[in-house]
Amino acid sequence: MTLIISCVNISIKLQNVLKALNLDVDDISGQCYDNGSNMKGKHQGVQKRLREINPRASYMHCACHSLNLTLCDIAHSFSRAISFFIIVQRLYTLFSSSTKRRKILLDNVSELTVKYLSNTRWESRIKSIKTIRFQGPQIRLALSMLYDSYGNDAKTKSDAESLYNALGSYEFLLGMVMWYEIFFVINKISMTLQSKSMCISVTIEQIGYMLSYFVKFTDEIFISCLNIAKILHLIWMLNSPFQ
Structure with missing residues (x-):
């Protein structure tokens, strides 16, 4: 009723x-x-x-909602994607749980900050990944400082150390680049679909580009992501081998 x-x-x-x-x-x-x-x-x-x-x-x-559902299915289709987003969410949870932790983060990460992962608007997750993609070294420094500043708090120190190591791993680095590239393309389509001045012909053209992007992903796009991840590995000055 x-x-x-x-x-x-x-x-x-x-x-x-x-x-x-x-x-x-x-x-x-x-x-x-x-x-x-x-x-x-x-x-x-x-x-x-x-x-x-x-x-x-x-x-x-709704085409935009269908796009969100597609993203959700993709991200839950294999374990490595699930693990990647769990790490991103853990990062937000760790720094948002107290004002002291938040200050440590903001003292090191000045431009972008970690964000909560939305369960309903998957395309908006690009904001969460963008922070790590372009400020990874600063976030790892904040994690290191968090570890040092919590003397006897074993859980906080363990979480900080675990995330510090996770952000420097080959698997996370490559996953971060791949998901950022995917969300960048999809977010552009999503914004077009929600625009008040949406033009059908332009939208169809963009959707066609998105489809061709995923067709090329296995061969061309993945290699591009791999090369970007290798460059970031050098920029971030990571000690772990990229393999």
């Missing part, structure tokens, strides 16, 4: 907003929402109620 009332309220509010903007419901040629049952439901959803008023308002799943 609650779901039905919610759908009715949303559809009525939507119609009121359209009227306030001098937009006629009869002129709607299509509608798209996320995967919420109160929006997409074929029996009681908002899309169903709008189609009762205008049968021509065909429904399709």
